[in-house]
Amino acid sequence: MFGTISPTLLVAALMVAATPILLAALGELVVEKAGVLNLGVEGMMIIGAICGFAVAVETGSPVAGFAGGALGGAALSLVFGVLTQFLLSNQVATGLALTLFGLGLSSLLGQGYVGIKPPATGRLDFGPLSDLPFAGRVVFGHDWVVYLSLALTVGIWWFLRRSRAGLTLRAVGESHDAAHALGLRVRATRLAAIAFGGACAGLGGAYLSLVRVPQWTEGMTSGVGWIALAIVVFASWRPGGVLLGAYLFGGVTVLQLNLQAAGVAIPVEYLSMSPYLITIAVLVVISARGTRRSLGAPADLGKQFHATR
């Protein structure tokens, strides 16, 4: 049964499947570290998917497409930012609104793009290195976005742990009142984090429509954004954990797709629901270990900030 599945291709496909989740989850990690809970990841991803797809098709350049996707996601996230930071709306409700609106707007924008093939995003050329067995395909056989997502993981780890701006961001997330009293700019920091999270989600969405699928179909994110949110919890708000979580779920997705293709006796529908069920199972295992706080959630996550003086 497993004989037809090549481990090399499996690992390579796993990395491709994990990249959209990784990008979106890294963005959300930064947002949540700043104390903001944005449940609109799914909406920003799908807007990124259609914006990226449309720009790539119109310009013929996948790089421009990814930029477009990131911009689209960031623009939508700023709606959330203005609503929650300036108009002090409920973050949970606004995040849901972002997802509902994003899904509607994306199918509206995508009217003319159904059934088109996007320009291909090629693998980076590493010369002879790409001919190595196993490592050639797994380590040196990807497009630039996969490497970008890995670099971003390290970059965010460095930013949060080692940089002054990262310290400010964490302070804002842990206690906005204390940060405000110290003269740190709470709202500006949070807005920047939200926009960064939106750009990452948009980039992840664009990767779905430009590389992973590659096509535009309505509602194509099918819950990836929500899985990304779950992965941030799974990771206990650490970039390394996000990487692990995303690759784990990439693995589950690819494995179930391969089992579908191999014609296992389990019906397709039950295989397709497995990533969601496993996400739930992992969430349960993680949350059973302790409260959000003891798992490493920022203390002021999801709380409203209103400076009285």
Add this chain to the structure above:
Amino acid sequence: MIRLEKRKEPSTLWSYATPFLAVALTVLAGGLMFAALGTDPVAAIRTIFYDPLFDPQYAAYSRPQLLVKAAPLILIATGLALGFRAGVWNIGAEGQYIIGALTGAGVGLALYPAETRLIFPLMVVAGALGGWAWAMIPAILKTRFNTNEILVSLLLVYVAENLLASMAVGRLRNPEGGGFPGSRNLSQWDAAANPELVAGTGLHWGVIAAIAAVIYAYILLNRHLMGFNIRLTGQAPRAARFAGVSPNRIVVFCLGLSGALAGLAGLFEVTGPAGQISIDFNVGYGFTAIIVAFLGRLHPLGIVLAGLLMALTYIGGELASFMLNIPAAAIQAFQGMLLFFLLAVDMLTNFRIRLGREAPA
């Protein structure tokens, strides 16, 4: 310089006025969106909000549809609103709606082709239980393992959708359907049908259930200790705990009730307007109901009005896509926009807008 000043008490006037303000702003912004799509905005708004009710040609068909579409929205939103008031975020009503339809239809189809009117009530009970059980998954995970109910209830929607697809082509497929996916038609089988009770009104058992749910929720919230505890838990969780309110009981009650109501909505839909289990049976009522709950300000009577309005946008949207070639997706964006504006102007309820610097104390 513009500042926001927190009100000591939320403004009653604004809490009633904001939904209307939000609708007005959405109509304006929606008009701009339609203009951007190259449609005459006035004609588009008129087709969505006026023609379904008053146009001599379409009103006869559209008016009954209002109740048909509003009933599931109101039924689901009433349950969701109770939870939202207590800070219990069930956003997986779409999944509970699907499971309710599946269990209800499953019980009915198991008894096919018996001809007794007892089958329908049995299906109603099964539908409510199905939705309840599906909502109990996030509830139990929340109370036992402290797992986030938002993520679990939402992820279960995708599981339910896959289950629906598997049932439509497998267990529940019509054996006389020539191999096509989809179950037997329940609305054409008298023992299980949920027919139009008064011809030409769209009134079916789901509408009656929705009215009953609204009355029940109103009494619960205003005259019952459980309702008080729900409101207390939402507004002051710590105070509620000191008062001896068990947060776990609130979670189980709110999720269970909203799940059961969503399951009922699914059952009434599958036996009536939809008629059968099919792969694309669910059309997003569970998600739109979230907007309905907020637009109705989480108040049972407000939800009735909001449900009717949202049903109107569905019907008007269909009419507009048919008459003016507005893509059906535009309506979904329109509904999402409504929730944005609602959340934005809600600020007026809790804050005062002040111009200039703060006066020295």
